[in-house]
Amino acid sequence: MPVMPQSQSSPFAWHALANRAIPDIITYRLDDSLVYVKPPTDYNEAIDLAIKEYPDELLDLARHRISFTIQATMNGTRRTVRISESAWEETVYKMVRGEVISIEILPEDRKLVEAPPKYVARPTPASESHLSMSCSENSNEGDQGDIAANTLNATRRLSTPIRRFPFWCH
Numbered sequence: 001m002p003v004m005p006q007s008q009s010s011p012f013a014w015h016a017l018a019n020r021a022i023p024d025i026i027t028y029r030l031d032d033s034l035v036y037v038k039p040p041t042d043y044n045e046a047i048d049l050a051i052k053e054y055p056d057e058l059l060d061l062a063r064h065r066i067s068f069t070i071q072a073t074m075n076g077t078r079r080t081v082r083i084s085e086s087a088w089e090e091t092v093y094k095m096v097r098g099e100v101i102s103i104e105i106l107p108e109d110r111k112l113v114e115a116p117p118k119y120v121a122r123p124t125p126a127s128e129s130h131l132s133m134s135c136s137e138n139s140n141e142g143d144q145g146d147i148a149a150n151t152l153n154a155t156r157r158l159s160t161p162i163r164r165f166p167f168w169c170h
Helices: 011-018 043-053 085-094 126-132 144-157
Strands: 026-030 033-037 066-074 077-083 100-105
Touching: 026 043, 033 043, 043 066, 043 085, 077 085, 077 100
Parallel strands: 026 100
Antiparallel strands: 026 033, 066 077, 066 100
């Protein structure tokens, strides 16, 4: 009889899972190395098991860099699909005996690999000197002029200004 997952507490969920069984064995693959394992229903236990089976390759990696993928057929095409932590348990119940789960190592830090572009300040041509005018010159609302002047200065520093005057200057 299948084990009731901890995240499913409803009697209806138990009934839905009663006819499904976790396979007794699946295959982990890292590069060309294959190993049969008993499939854990918890994602973090699956990572622990991967590290245990491939310590030379995975032991020194941060856990968030270890991911699992399967080959799935979608609209007649074989595709690689990554299994997220939130989908791991449900995916295990849909696996067949001996199914191959590939272990993949994600890049060290995606933020460093895919850094956003840096903006370069654009010099203000003399023809745009009229932009230094603040709202206080057009209205009698005290501090609003300082805000407008700061907004205009910030707009000039952008590589492509969005508008020439703040929306409150009319």
